[in-house]
Amino acid sequence: MPVLELTARIEPDIVGRSKRLWLLPDGLCLVQIIPSLRSFTYQRDEIVERTGPLRLEFYEKAAARVAAAGVPCAFRERVSDDLYLADYVPAPPFEVIVKNRATGSTTRKYPGLFEDGTRLPRPVVKFDYRCDPEDQPIGEDYLRVLGLPVDEMRERALVVNDVLRSWLHPVDLWDFCLIFGQTEDGELSVISEISQDCMRLRHQDGSPLDKDLFRGGVEGDEIVNQWSRILDVID
Incomplete structure (x- = not known):
């Protein structure tokens, strides 16, 4: 199944504060950015549309520079405005x-x-x-x-x-x-x-x-x- 169809046909394997994640073969995952903004201190928790693509555009550029400096990044490539492929590595707390x-x-x-x-x-x-x-x-x-x-x-x-x-x-x-x-x-x-x-x-x-x-x-x-x-x- 093409990765872009996953979000419509299959429930995500992991849902966090600001991401949905689908596990893929070969140690990869598909990640969708949730355009949420949250502040515990100021008691605000909202969905702000259009922030997701802005975050992903920034992240794509930043990950390339960090990886070029010798620090491995899970990010692989962007596949849409709010979806990207990454290596799946479990997140510690x-x-x-x-x-x-x-x-x-x-x-x-x-x-x-x-x-x-x-x-x-x-x-x-x-x-x-x-x-x-x-x-x-x-x-x-x-x-x-x-x-x-x-x-x-x-x-x-x-x-x-x-x-x-x-x-x-x-x-x-x-x-x-x-x-x-x-x-x-x-x-x-x-x-x-x-x-x-x-x-x-x-x-x-x-x-x-x-x-x-x-x-x-x-x-x-x-x-x-x-x-x-x-x-x-x-x-």
């Missing part, structure tokens, strides 16, 4: 977050340490346990007890940070999150989406180009307009 500025959970969970937006002297890497209703910071030693390659995940996350900052300049990358999966041979691979939905970006004029617009109460049409601006900057 942990994500890696890189922060170039103090913002978001940093200032909310640790009040008084930094002013919001403070540029950090070096990138900060932290790990979160992915759970509802809100992800929680987790100590690295817990991950080591589980046998996870914490140091390698940190190193690769910093490589991704360098790649994205260079590629996106002069847009300023404030922070982003990644999920690393492990293939059967133990290789780490970026299996999460890399897009406006999972990072904070600031235009040269200081305006947000990411999900902070949604967190701030901006309506869907304006979110789409602002997210489209980033595509005018990147190649």
Whole structure:
């Protein structure tokens, strides 16, 4: 069956917060982006049409650059506006977050340490346990007890940070999150989406180009307009 027919004829094998996933032969999967935006902090959870294709266009470009820098990515190819093929690697309940500025959970969970937006002297890497209703910071030693390659995940996350900052300049990358999966041979691979939905970006004029617009109460049409601006900057 052609992969594009799967979404109409077969129920997905996995449904998450922002993806539907169909398992395919040969270790592949078909992934459909759900155009959802969610903020636990600001109690918003909505479907914003047209954000899905914008996310996927960004992700396709970002994955190519990350892979070229030597960090394996599960992404294979886009097959429609909101569907792509990827290697199937099971997702662990942990994500890696890189922060170039103090913002978001940093200032909310640790009040008084930094002013919001403070540029950090070096990138900060932290790990979160992915759970509802809100992800929680987790100590690295817990991950080591589980046998996870914490140091390698940190190193690769910093490589991704360098790649994205260079590629996106002069847009300023404030922070982003990644999920690393492990293939059967133990290789780490970026299996999460890399897009406006999972990072904070600031235009040269200081305006947000990411999900902070949604967190701030901006309506869907304006979110789409602002997210489209980033595509005018990147190649």
